[in-house]
Amino acid sequence: MARLVMKFGGTSVADIARIRNVAQHVKREVDHGNEVAVVVSAMAGATNQLVAWTREIAPYHDAREYDAVVASGEQVTAGLTALALQEIGIDARSWQGWQIPISTDETHGAARITAIDGAVLIDRLQRGQVAVIAGFQGLAPDNRIATLGRGGSDTSAVAIAAAIGADRCDIYTDVDGIYTTDPRVVPKAQRLAQISYEEMLELASLGARVMQVRSVELAMVHRVRTFVRSSFEKPDEIPAAEPRGTLICDEDEIVEKKTVTGIAYSKDEAQLTLRRVKDKPGVAAAVFGPLAAANINVDMIVQNVSEDAATTDITFTVPIAEHDRARKVLEDSSAAIGYELIQSSPDVTKVSVIGIGMRSHAGVAAEAFQALAARGINIRAITTSEIKISMLIDAPFTELAVRTLHSVYGLDDS
C-alpha cells in the first residue's frame, strides 16, 4: 500500500470521455490498495478561453480578478472528476485551493505556495476517500484566489505530495516519460527509466517542456519521487510491476548511471553582445541592472577577456520576444555602461548537454566541442555548470548539433 498523488494535465481531462479515462486510472490505483490524491488541470482550451476574455476586457488587468476568473477552469475539472469517480463506485470529493487551504504568497497571477495543511487530506485518505484537488490555485493572504502561473498544476501536485507525505507523485501527461532528447529531432531518442532531480531541473530549465521548472525545484527540495507517465495508455493494460515512464528521483536511487543523460535545446533565444565595454568594477551591474528593472530575463552570460585588457566584451541571451526591448534598454543606458558597439542576433539556439556524471568525468565538454567542430558548426558562446554544458550556435544548425551530440554521448537507441 502506498500513498500517491496522481496529476492529470489539460489534454488528459480535455472532455468527458478523457475524464472518465482519468477515473479508470485512479480506480486502478485504488484497487491496488493505494491512498490517492488526484490533482487536475483545467480542460484543454478552457484556460485559454478564460485568459482571452480577461485580455479582451482589460489588457493590463488586476491580477486578483484574473485569478478569480482563470482558476474556475480547475474548479470545474475537480468537480467533474469527483463525479466520474463516484459514478464508478469510488468515494471521492473535490477540493478547491481555498478549502484545504493551499496558502500562497500575494503574487497574484504567479503566486508561490507557502504552506499546505495536509491534515484534513490525510484524514480523508486514511478513511478511504479519494481527494480530487483543483491544481494551479491557492488562497492568498488577502483571502482571494491566487493562481500559480502556467503549468502550475505540476507545482500543486508536487507540493501536495510533500504536504501529505506521498510515496510518489505521478505526473500523467501526453508523453510517456522524459527522453534523452526531443524525439521529433532525433528519432533514436530513448526514454529514460530514471533521472536525478538535478538533471531534470537542468532539462526543464533548458527547454524540455514536460514539467514546469518550479515543480522540479520543489520535488528536489522535498525529495518527492516524481514519475512522469502517459495518461493515454489504457488504464487496464498497465503492468502493476513496471509501468512505463520516467522516475525523477534521488541520484542514489539511480541504478545505471551514465555520464550524459540528455541533450536539450531552446530556440527561443536571442544573443546580444556589447563590444569593448570598459573593464572596471561595477560594469556588469551597469549592464544587467537596467535589464532587470525592465523585467527582462537574462540567461547565458559570458564575459570574455579582451585583447587590450582595458575593455572587455559581454555576451548574453534573452528570450527572443524581448530582443528589441532589451536592445532599446541597452541603447538608452549606453552612457552609463560605456560600450562601443551592440551586436545582436535573434537567430540562435542554445544546445545543452546534461549529465550528473560530468562531475566525475573529465573531457566531457571537449568531446562536445570536437564533435560540433567536425560538423562545421560554429560555437558562439559557452557556459557550463557542474552538470551541464550549454553552447550557443546558429539556429539553422540546431537539428544537426542535437543529433551529433546525442550520438557522440552514446544515447542513440541501438
Add this chain to the structure above:
Amino acid sequence: MARLVMKFGGTSVADIARIRNVAQHVKREVDHGNEVAVVVSAMAGATNQLVAWTREIAPYHDAREYDAVVASGEQVTAGLTALALQEIGIDARSWQGWQIPISTDETHGAARITAIDGAVLIDRLQRGQVAVIAGFQGLAPDNRIATLGRGGSDTSAVAIAAAIGADRCDIYTDVDGIYTTDPRVVPKAQRLAQISYEEMLELASLGARVMQVRSVELAMVHRVRTFVRSSFEKPDEIPAAEPRGTLICDEDEIVEKKTVTGIAYSKDEAQLTLRRVKDKPGVAAAVFGPLAAANINVDMIVQNVSEDAATTDITFTVPIAEHDRARKVLEDSSAAIGYELIQSSPDVTKVSVIGIGMRSHAGVAAEAFQALAARGINIRAITTSEIKISMLIDAPFTELAVRTLHSVYGLDDS
C-alpha cells in the same frame, strides 16, 4: 445618494460586449453618487454547458460536486465584470459567495440563504468601491459551495440588498418591466409602473417568468423595493428622474390602485381527478401523502361535495412532466385511498386573475366567470385566494381566455 443593488442576468452578461454594457450601467449610477453592489449571473449558456457535463458524467450526481462545477459560471462573470469596471476607471472588486460569506443551508443544488454578513461589503461601499458579487452561490455549513437553484441570482440580489440595507434592488433583465399579461398573447398588454409584493408573488407563482418566486418572497419579507428594468436600454439614454421599469413595492407606496393588476397563465399543468373517494377524515392525507413522498409538487386542489354525501371528488394539478408518475403513485395507493376512478388530462391551462383590489371589491370573480362563459370557455376547476382567482380551462382556449379577461378588467392599452 442611495445604496443600490444592481442585478444582471445571463443574457445581460452574455459576452464581453454585454459585460462592458453592464459596466456602463454601473458607471451611470456611480456617477450619480450612488453606492453600488452588483450581482451577476453566469454568461448565457455557460450554466447549461456546465450542467450538461455533470449530467453526462453522472445522471444522479452528488449535488455538492454539481455545485462546485456549476457555481464557476458566476465566478467567471464576477471577475470579468470587475475588470470591465476597473477598465473605465471605477474601483471595483469581485466577491465569491464563500468570501463574504453568503451562508446557506445544507441543501446543495437548491440551497436557501440563511445569513449574509453585510459588514465588509458596507465598509467597502462606503469607501467608494463597487462590489461585484457572484450570484446563485453561497457557502454551506460543510464549507463547500452551494448553489441556490435556477434563477437563484435574483434571490442573491434581494438577500444582499436586505443585508446591506439597500434603498433599492434593480433587476436588469431582457424585458423592461412587469406587464399586465404576456405581451406575446395580448399585444395591448401594458407595463405596470408599480406592483405590490403580494401581487408579484402571485404573478411569479402563477407563471410570469420575470422573477423567481423565492426572490419575491424575500423582497416581501424584508421589504426590499425591487425595480425590474431592461439592460438592453442604452446606459446613456436612461432618464435620471423616471427610468422605465416596474417597481415592486409596498402596497402603500402604490399611487394608482386598480382592482385587477394582471392576468397570468401556466400551460405546464396536468389535471388529475379522483372520482367517488370515500369522504372520511384523513382521506386528503391518504391522497397527497404519497405524492409528497414521491416529491411531486401538487398545485391547485379542489374538493367538490358530491351528490351522495358518502363520497367526494378530488381534483388537483401537477406539473405536466410529473403527470405519468403522479398517476402511477395514485394507482399504487388505490387500496389505501379508496376511490372508484382516476380521470386525468394533461391538456389544460391555469389562467389567473391577480389584484390586491379584489380584497375590497365584490363581484370580481363573477365577472371572470361570465366573460369566459360568454366566449363558450368551460371552466374545469376554480381556486381562489384573497388576491387571485385561478381557473383551469382546456388548453386550446388559453389565448382567448387571457385576452378576454385582460379586456374585461380594463387592462388593455388604449
